[in-house]
Amino acid sequence: MLHNPKSLRPQRDPVVDRLLAEIRGLDEASVQRSMLPAGCYTEPAFFEFEQKEVFARTWICVGRVEELPEPGDVMPAEVAGEPMIIARADDGQIRALSAVCQHRGQIIPCEKAKGRRNFRCPLHFWTYDLQGRLVGAPRMGDAAAMRSLREAVALPQARVEIWHGFIFVNLDPEAPPVAEGFAKLEPFWDGYRDAGLVPVPPSMGSTPLPWNWKTHVENFTDAYHPEYVHRGTHDFAPSTHPDGDVVFTPMRQGDNAIVRSVPMIRPDGGMMLDGWGEPAMFPAIETLAPEQRKRLTFALMPPSMTLVFAPGAVAYTLIRPVAALGTLAANDRVTGGGWLLPQSTLDLPDFAERAATVLKGASKIWAQDLPVNLSMQAGKNSRFLPDGIYGPLEVTLQQFNFWLFRAYTRAG
Ligand code: FES
Ligand SMILES: [Fe+2]
Known part of the structure; x- marks a missing residue:
């Protein structure tokens, strides 16, 4: 799963701290009486806070199941700023895979396509299957080394739930069902x-x-x-x-x-x-x-x-x-x-x-x-x-x- 507690507690920008202090000073009645602070709508740092700490805990719709009817159907998505690959694998399941290569972090490109069998990172050609498992990594050692690499490495996955045919992804493993x-x-x-x-x-x-x-x-x-x-x-x-x-x-x-x-x-x-x-x-x-x-x-x-x-x-x-x-x-x-x-x-x-x-x-x-x-x-x-x-x-x-x-x- 993608939820990384480290990424959820970054060094916080003072602008965000000030806005959050202002919001925390409100209560549920007062936020229904007046608008939220303007900075919530204008400050780049506050947007970063929303991406990392709000959208990453919210169900995000990325499309429809009918867009991926067959195994091998894939499409790109972005969830809370994370590049993702939405793929239907041979087991029929739709998964949301991180597009960040687990070798050294190159983003694996993905376009909407049919009949894909795997995803290959362009930097050193590490290759992953439709379930995100590592299947190939050239020049990384003998068969035994390859075996242990395959056991250890996979593209991280986020939660996927289907609601009336809409595909929803959530980076938070603790989130209540969609x-x-x-x-x-x-x-x-x-x-x-x-x-x-x-x-x-x-x-x-x-x-x-x-x-x-x-x-x-x-x-x-x-x-x-x-x-x-x-x-x-x-x-x-x-x-x-x-x-x-x-x-x-x-x-x-x-x-x-x-x-x-x-x-x-x-x-x-x-x-x-x-x-x-x-x-x-x-x-x-x-x-x-x-x-x-x-x-x-x-x-x-x-x-x-x-x-x-x-x-x-x-x-x-x-x-x-x-x-x-x-x-x-x-x-x-x-x-x-x-x-x-x-x-x-x-x-x-x-x-x-x-x-x-x-x-x-x-x-x-x-x-x-x-x-x-x-x-x-x-x-x-x-x-x-x-x-x-x-x-x-x-x-x-x-x-x-x-x-x-x-x-x-x-x-x-
Ligand atoms: S970063 Fe992807 S193969 Fe090296
Ligand atoms: Fe309108």
Whole structure:
């Protein structure tokens, strides 16, 4: 396992100590009343702290099982800053192997591929099998020396758990099972489970977005801003409605999902050319209950994933924080894909056009979010930044603060 207590207690930067002291001076009630210190969103040292001590103890989504259907299928991933290889071996198991060669630490390159039998380090050609075991090391001595080397050396592995077909990796061997933290999402899978959904994976954006990962996901989870920022693209799914407003699920200790469900003004809406609206490009899934066809449910699963349960699809994004001011996103609003769809939708003769239209509609929403994200991030540098005031539509922001507070104080 990768969890290395040494790496979890580095010499800590005084900036991080100051921020953690400030956070420790708060309590669960006060973090739900005000924003966390701005430095948590801007300081490179604090980002390093998050990587090493928060993300390394959190379940990180790296993709879907369908992306690795056969033994020999492999793909790269990065988990809490660690380069990893996700591989399905001959025993059918999916593993998360460290890509750091156990000879002298060269990073073993890996691209998404099929039919791989092994991984060879480019520096001295040490070779590992799909389970991470050393199988070859040239010029390292006679057969007996090789045998003992093979017994002693393997690529370290991290924990892998599968949740509804999503591959989650955790560097912490002590972390509670992935499903525990996402238990509150189970009821939302009703009806989708029986629909035989097939993934259309997204591709990760190649340019980091110039803001902190928390700025990114706060925009996703904010039920207050759509009415103002997303005029013309989100009016079909308002946070307030005469037949029932946005519903927030309660946040309990150990929860790793922050969930809100918003009404649509008519059932069976979804993404279309102008954002959320009708007719939806992905037809409603027949196995869903009528109540599910009237709402969109948004789930934030920090730090690596978001889900939207819509009548026609489950849409997901993958997020990879890479710097204090750098966030990579694989996202239906930027790169397309990130959908779980019934086969009947994929078989529609005009599916490609429908998918392109969804991307256009989602891009309009994205174009509205871009300037406000830049601006929210810029505000963190101001001496006049307020502590923040949360209104009734900002419960998910308070819940996210609660999640961060727990993660930071547990790690600190
Ligand atoms: S560092 Fe990998 S073979 Fe030497
Ligand atoms: Fe938004």
